[in-house]
Amino acid sequence: LVRLTHMKKSVFLLLCLFAFMVACTQAGNVSQAEIVTQSPQPVASATPLPTQIHATATPIPAETDGVVLQFWHPWTGNKASSIAALVAEFNRSNEQGIFIEEKSVADENFLMSEVLDALEQENMPDILAAPSRFNRSLYQQGVVLALDDLIANPETGISAEQRRTFPTVFWDEDVLEGVRYAVPAEYNLNILFYNQSWAQELGFENPPASSEEFLNQACAAARFNAFDANDENNGTGGWIYNNEPVTMLSWMQAFGGGEIPADLNRGIEFNTAENQDAMEFLRTIYQLDCAWTGKESTPYAYFARRYALFYSGSVADWQRQLALDEIEGNTDEWIIIPYPGQDGDPIVNSATLSYAITRSEPEREQAAWVFIRWMLSDDVQIAISEETYSIPVTLAIVPELADMMDQHPAWQRLVQYLPLSRPLPAVSSWNILASLLKDVGWQVSQFNVAAADIPTILENLDTIANEVIHDN
Missing domain, CATH: 3.40.190.10 (Periplasmic binding protein-like II)
Known part of the structure; x- marks a missing residue:
């Protein structure tokens, strides 16, 4: 309904941000007043390790060389341009010769619709950046891969220390009955x-x-x-x-x-x-x-x-x-x-997008993980945040964004509000x-x-x- 009635008519200390990184792992209500008055606290080992991963290490086989993978995502505009540039950089630089063909699918609803069509036609992409709840549904149907073995790999996985840098409220969102089926790709508050x-x-x-x-x-x-x-x-x-x-x-x-x-x-x-x-x-x-x-x-x-x-x-x-x-x-x-x-x-x-890998041949699954792990790397996350103002999925890099926060002080609040976030049902x-x-x-x-x-x-x-x- 369109209703137009006509009547006459400076940046906080970076340590504060680390204090909120700790808070991301803790329960309890936080008032708006507390957001701007909490004192800095050391984080050291205060953040508990998110959901326990039980897995055996799986090496990356040489057969990943030259694999061509399809990557679908819902990003548009500046974010889509940024992702396309990063994919091109990955294609140029990865040592395994993996080639990613990325596809921007308008928005989340169109993406989910196209994925369901592709599932019916047995022509699924290899990698998805999709709503967490949608990836969960695909996992329940046996479409996407459990990632625990890949994450536990000591050479190419995500270490326990690195896992602590993901806000727990989002990290745990992609787990069902103790099995991880996706990893965070974007937090949209x-x-x-x-x-x-x-x-x-x-x-x-x-x-x-x-x-x-x-x-x-x-x-x-x-x-x-x-x-x-x-x-x-x-x-x-x-x-x-x-x-x-x-x-x-x-x-x-x-x-x-x-x-x-x-x-x-x-x-x-x-x-x-x-x-x-x-x-x-x-x-x-x-x-x-x-x-x-x-x-x-x-x-x-x-x-x-x-x-x-x-x-x-x-x-x-x-x-x-x-x-x-x-x-x-x-x-x-x-x-x-x-x-x-x-x-x-x-x-x-908050609405979370997560990376998931569809089930296929082992070499394709391994190659898909190489790409996802690269997308989660510090340098890539910094580039995405600086170009699109999105929140990095791993908060350890927040100090590296000091120049952006100096230029846009209001952006700090995005990080500060992470402890308050309630993922959509x-x-x-x-x-x-x-x-x-x-x-x-x-x-x-x-x-x-x-x-x-x-x-x-x-x-x-x-x-x-x-x-x-x-x-x-």
Whole structure:
């Protein structure tokens, strides 16, 4: 729904980052205030070893020489260009003569669809960078390879010390019943982009730490644009309304809800008091004109022009926002913040892409691992981060990114928020739930929907979700 109402209108110490590397392995809630006040602590051996790997070493056979492999991934734009350049470098430099043919498949949904088609036609790629939950499904079908033996190889695997540099919350995501079927390729945190310069001009010294503060700041920005001298920005100014599934889930969690059981056979219950409060919040912020929807499909130009104080995004939006800032001449300082939860608890959901190897001949599987291991190397991870602003999958290289952090201080928060990350539900029916959550977000933004309708909307969500999941 497009609704355009017209009314008048410096870098932290690097040791701090290591403190958060430790926190990545520890349980417990961290408030937004604690993010910027924790004292540096040594990390030494404080980080426990992630999931134990039981395997025997497997040497890389000479038969990998000259093997040609297919590598499919969902990256586009600058990230796709960076990956293509790295693949070309690997093809030029690897001693085994392995040649990788990479293919960018639009986005995650298209990638999963093409992989399923390829599976049916028995023409699978050798290497995948795909959502962790999708790789899990492929492993359960016997399509992708268990990686424990490859990781345990003392010469070409991943040592215990190196495994400690992967945040445990992500490293353990690709394990099922003690067997590893993939390794992390990308961490994409879902956060809020926040124009700090404009917020301070509006009288807000700090980012919102609660939903109430979020509403107040969004409404203040909307009022400013309604009554300034620029008629072009009437009806804008607060949060760009977003009903994407991860956004809906984040707001539910911000109000203490959003629980999705690991075992869907237990049934799903979205119609709870917490989720009702979250939907009432979204209905209210929209009907107060403190959230709005524009004609442009992306938020970057709106944000650069001060048509929005907030927008929901992810790490993948960082590069695009910088590009639009330059085009629009925007010099405002913006930062990324978590969704403001109850009692100051920040909410950060994350979507993980993982590398997996499809089952084939041993020499092809071994050659595929050589490439994946190269992609996880420090030099490659540094190059990817510097070119795309993505989070390195191994945090030991964070100090090597000091120059980038000096230039973009807000980027540090991405690393700091890793301990708060909640991986998206590792359930096979997530895509079904996602489409239903998106529809609920659309429903609560309709003007003919009253607060009293929200329990019925959520009850219908429960009914449909449980029926569809049962049928599948």
